[in-house]
Amino acid sequence: MTILITGGTKGIGLAIAEHLAAQGQHDGEPLVLGWHADAEAAEAAVARLGPRARAVRADVGRPDDCARLVREAGELGGPLHIVHSAAAIYPTALLDADLGAFEAAIRTNGLSLLYLVQAARPWLTRGSGVVFITSAGARQALPNYAALGCGKALAESLIRYLVPELAPLGVRINAVAPGLVATTSVARMAGSDAAAERALDRGARANPSGRLTEGADYAAVVDFLLGDGGRFVQGQVIHANGGAWVG
Numbered sequence: 362m363t364i365l366i367t368g369g370t371k372g373i374g375l376a377i378a379e380h381l382a383a384q385g386q387h388d389g390e391p392l393v394l395g396w397h398a399d400a401e402a403a404e405a406a407v408a409r410l411g412p413r414a415r416a417v418r419a420d421v422g423r424p425d426d427c428a429r430l431v432r433e434a435g436e437l438g439g440p441l442h443i444v445h446s447a448a449a450i451y452p453t454a455l456l457d458a459d460l461g462a463f464e465a466a467i468r469t470n471g472l473s474l475l476y477l478v479q480a481a482r483p484w485l486t487r488g489s490g491v492v493f494i495t496s497a498g499a500r501q502a503l504p505n506y507a508a509l510g511c512g513k514a515l516a517e518s519l520i521r522y523l524v525p526e527l528a529p530l531g532v533r534i535n536a537v538a539p540g541l542v543a544t545t546s547v548a549r550m551a552g553s554d555a556a557a558e559r560a561l562d563r564g565a566r567a568n569p570s571g572r573l574t575e576g577a578d579y580a581a582v583v584d585f586l587l588g589d590g591g592r593f594v595q596g597q598v599i600h601a602n603g604g605a606w607v608g
Contacts, residue, residue: 362390362488364587365434367421367477368447369394370406373494373542376576377444377583382410384584393434395419395447421447422469427476435484442587443481445474445516446494450549451508463508470512474519478527478534487531490587493520494579495536495598497605517598524596533595537582540564540574540602570603578603 364381368374369392378394381387392414396403403416419430435441449469451462474493478485485491497503498510499517516536523534541564565573579601585591586599 362387362439362442363393363434363437363484364390364442364444365393365395365431365481366444366446367395367419367430367473368397368494369444370396370403370416371399372446373539373576373579374444374446375406377446377494377580378406378410378414380577380580381584381587382413387584387587389413391415391434391437393417393430393437395421395430397421397447420469421445421473421476422449422465424476424480427473428480431477431480431484435481440486440489441481441484442489443477443485443491444494444583444587445477445492447473448494448509449512452505452549453508454505455507458507466508467512467515470509471515471519472512474516475523478523485527485530485532488592489532490591491523491527491532491534492583492586493517493534493536495538497538497540497600497602499538499598520598521596528595533586533591533593535586535591535594535596536598537579537586538598538600538602539579540568540600540605542574542576542579564605568603568605572603574602 366374366378369378394416407414407416417433419426449466451466493516495513498506499513520534582601
């Protein structure tokens with residue numbers, strides 16, 4: 362089995378890649394890390410993960426790039442698992458949104474899931490798993506989060522519609538929603554490093570578990586969904602957030 366992780370060279374995607382690389386059930390499986398804009402981070406990620414990993418540049422907002430990315434992963438041999446973690450950060454409210462930029466973000470943050478699954482059809486066989494990384498913002502309106510939240514809501518809907526088509530093939534598809542995570546994307550959403558620090562501090566204090574979400578919290582759920590234990594889990598959104606948003 363080859364594991365394709367979009368957005369796999371930084372942040373949430375890299376944490377998932379590192380976790381999967383360390384787990385016995387994925388021992389020796391090739392890791393293909395999709396990336397788009399940061400070549401230095403891609404090189405560093407491959408160096409950290411070792412010879413089983415390779416980085417492939419692709420814009421998942423483009424169907425042709427998704428097809429090429431999936432083909433390069435599939436040609437490494439065996440069926441595919443897909444973890445779709447790539448996201449386009451475009452902080453905006455809906456009424457202020459530039460429509461061109463907003464539509465591009467929706468393609469990357471939502472429609473790209475369909476691009477990837479359609480392209481991967483030849484390599485999705487019984488036992489394959491697809492996991493989409495979503496967030497609470499798909500179901501709750503958050504400030505300046507519309508381009509991400511609406512895209513992720515679209516992807517969650519796509520998952521529900523894909524279940525009746527994939528499940529008879531033995532392919533599972535689900536989503537994992539981490540809580541607030543300290544990544545560079547938070548600073549871009551907040552507008553500055555200082556604003557991000559304040560948001561992260563508020564998030565940690567407000568969380569019933571008393572801290573921010575860490576990589577192992579959501580990566581372990583992804584690992585479960587791709588493993589044999591998650592073989593009968595279909596169409597679910599699992600929140601790994603320490604109890605945030607329960608009220």
